[in-house]
Amino acid sequence: MSIPKKKMDVSVLKRVFTFAAPYKKKFYLSIFLAVFLAIIAPVRPLLIQLTINNGIKNSSIGHFINGPGGFIIEITIIQIVLLLIETTCRFFFTFTTASLGQSVVKDLRITTYNKIVHLNLSQFDKTPIGTLTTRTINDIESVNDIFSDGLIPIIADMLSIISILTYMFIADWSLTLICLTPFPFLIIATYYFKESVNKSFIKVRNAVAALNAFVQEHITGMGIVQAFAAEKREQEKFNDINNEHRNANVRSIFAYSVFFPVVELVSALSVGLLVWWAGMQAGISTEKAAQAGGIITSFILCLNLLFRPLRVIADKFNVLQMGVIASERVFKILDNEDVSDRSGKYIPAAIKGNLTFDHVWFSYIENRYVLKDINFTIKAGETLAIVGHTGSGKTSIISLINRLYQIQKGSIKIDGTNIEEYDLDFLRSKIGIVLQDVFLFSGSVLDNVTLRNADIKREEVIQAAKLIGLHDFIERLPGGYDYNVMERGATLSLGQRQLLSFVRALLYNPAILILDEATSSVDSESEGLIQHAIDKLIAGRTSIVIAHRLSTIRKADKILVLDAGVVKEMGSHAELMAKQGHYYQLHKMQFEKQVEAV
Numbered sequence: 001m002s003i004p005k006k007k008m009d010v011s012v013l014k015r016v017f018t019f020a021a022p023y024k025k026k027f028y029l030s031i032f033l034a035v036f037l038a039i040i041a042p043v044r045p046l047l048i049q050l051t052i053n054n055g056i057k058n059s060s061i062g063h064f065i066n067g068p069g070g071f072i073i074e075i076t077i078i079q080i081v082l083l084l085i086e087t088t089c090r091f092f093f094t095f096t097t098a099s100l101g102q103s104v105v106k107d108l109r110i111t112t113y114n115k116i117v118h119l120n121l122s123q124f125d126k127t128p129i130g131t132l133t134t135r136t137i138n139d140i141e142s143v144n145d146i147f148s149d150g151l152i153p154i155i156a157d158m159l160s161i162i163s164i165l166t167y168m169f170i171a172d173w174s175l176t177l178i179c180l181t182p183f184p185f186l187i188i189a190t191y192y193f194k195e196s197v198n199k200s201f202i203k204v205r206n207a208v209a210a211l212n213a214f215v216q217e218h219i220t221g222m223g224i225v226q227a228f229a230a231e232k233r234e235q236e237k238f239n240d241i242n243n244e245h246r247n248a249n250v251r252s253i254f255a256y257s258v259f260f261p262v263v264e265l266v267s268a269l270s271v272g273l274l275v276w277w278a279g280m281q282a283g284i285s286t287e288k289a290a291q292a293g294g295i296i297t298s299f300i301l302c303l304n305l306l307f308r309p310l311r312v313i314a315d316k317f318n319v320l321q322m323g324v325i326a327s328e329r330v331f332k333i334l335d336n337e338d339v340s341d342r343s344g345k346y347i348p349a350a351i352k353g354n355l356t357f358d359h360v361w362f363s364y365i366e367n368r369y370v371l372k373d374i375n376f377t378i379k380a381g382e383t384l385a386i387v388g389h390t391g392s393g394k395t396s397i398i399s400l401i402n403r404l405y406q407i408q409k410g411s412i413k414i415d416g417t418n419i420e421e422y423d424l425d426f427l428r429s430k431i432g433i434v435l436q437d438v439f440l441f442s443g444s445v446l447d448n449v450t451l452r453n454a455d456i457k458r459e460e461v462i463q464a465a466k467l468i469g470l471h472d473f474i475e476r477l478p479g480g481y482d483y484n485v486m487e488r489g490a491t492l493s494l495g496q497r498q499l500l501s502f503v504r505a506l507l508y509n510p511a512i513l514i515l516d517e518a519t520s521s522v523d524s525e526s527e528g529l530i531q532h533a534i535d536k537l538i539a540g541r542t543s544i545v546i547a548h549r550l551s552t553i554r555k556a557d558k559i560l561v562l563d564a565g566v567v568k569e570m571g572s573h574a575e576l577m578a579k580q581g582h583y584y585q586l587h588k589m590q591f592e593k594q595v596e597a598v
Helices: 010-018 021-040 043-056 061-066 071-117 121-126 129-179 183-220 222-227 231-284 286-334 394-401 424-429 445-450 458-468 471-476 494-507 524-538 573-579 582-597
Strands: 355-365 368-378 383-388 409-414 431-434 512-516 542-546 558-563 566-571
Touching: 010 021, 010 129, 010 286, 021 071, 021 129, 043 071, 043 129, 043 286, 071 129, 071 286, 129 183, 129 231, 129 286, 183 222, 183 231, 183 286, 222 231, 231 286, 355 394, 368 394, 368 558, 368 566, 383 394, 383 582, 394 512, 394 542, 424 431, 431 494, 445 458, 445 494, 458 471, 458 494, 458 524, 494 524, 512 524, 524 542, 558 573, 558 582, 566 573, 566 582, 573 582
Parallel strands: 383 542, 383 558, 431 512, 512 542
Antiparallel strands: 355 368, 355 409, 558 566
16 A cells, blocks of 8 residues: 655644744754854864874974974864863753753643643544544654754754865865765665655554554453453454554664665765875875875764764654644644634523523534424423433433534523523533443542542532432442542442442532433442432432433423424323323333333
């Protein structure tokens, strides 16, 4: 499979450097150091040439020890001082560019994460979590390479090459041209090396992404893999992906293995031509013969200084290009305009809980409506139960109340005010949600129920847990409220996780409470505790309950029956049973199944 060649987008590179604007001092310092290092690059070869030509040849041993000025000692001291200056500047250059890159990465990662958390939920339905993770971590880390190993170091290397070549042409232009004779071969080799390594890098990155996705998915679903004895098949699939990763790296290693010997060969040819031509000139001219030792030594040093950046400059161009490609991926997230609308500013003193759906139409995909002309009203403190077959639109309704999704037509009002006019954070703080699949973060019980809200005290958590009936269970855990529930609450049962989510909801004291299938997948013992918790939670609150088990919603003030996104019936349990319509049929089917199961 061929990898499409992609040119570097300069506009993306410019945009990356806008994130360096707050760190102008670091940027300007790195550029200054790059220029300074380039200027002093030819000084040491020049000093060596002067030492050989004017110091050693024109000085006796006595003059070396006792002569006025001690030329060789002086020039040696200058060399040492110059070396210390160059080493110090190179340290600050490396540190400054890397520090600049890390500062940009920090700001860019914060900006990207802030954008992700404010995206509409529909974006997470369409974008794999692994992709967003890669963009936030791996791709942004590659942006650092633009500064530490990319553009600024390339500028420094190019300036150094120009400075060395300028000195060589001034010192002896004909000898310089002879030395540069093999350079076209090096340029050709560098081009092919760059293209080969670039393709390999892209394949390696794709293989790494595939490995990450495969391992993450299969570790998460390891229970299924083992339950169906699929270890061998999944291992074979993993081996294929891993082999592709290895092969891509081997191709990259092969390119390096060919390129570096070519560089050494060209370097040796240049030195050989240098010695041959200087020797030829020395045989022709007495003056040139006197200067031959100095110029040869000086040029050999220059060629070493010239080839050192040339060995890595192609690699740095690849790093720069990969950094720009990674940046482009990150900027696609930053440019995503499908974000939560936060234009609403209305913050009332309190929310009573009156809720109205007025001719609401909603679709996840344009013009494919999952909710069609939904109308209902709940008074403050009432409980509405929503029932219907899977896919009828129950979960969609509750997702609209706290504006996780935007409706296409109609309006949703709380206490007579359109929910779009409310401040979004305030609105969501007044709506409590308990989902069927409770998500717990890796951390303590206390952290999970407070969501690390420092305003909620431990005493309030304990009081809420007692009210729900969970305090004794938490106290029996190792560490009590400081017990680490592990990733996704793996150390707790489904019922225990569900009860913790009730404590969480109670702590935030919502005016409107949403319960989505809260008792559908728990055992009968846990269901009793959860039903008790539900009774405590809904007391005095506007509540919306979604439940498959119709026996749990008989006490609801109203029951809304949905079918294919359309309201079929609405009324109390007694009223709907008397109608013998959709609700009656659902009720009859469910209880017939229960009798058959018994």
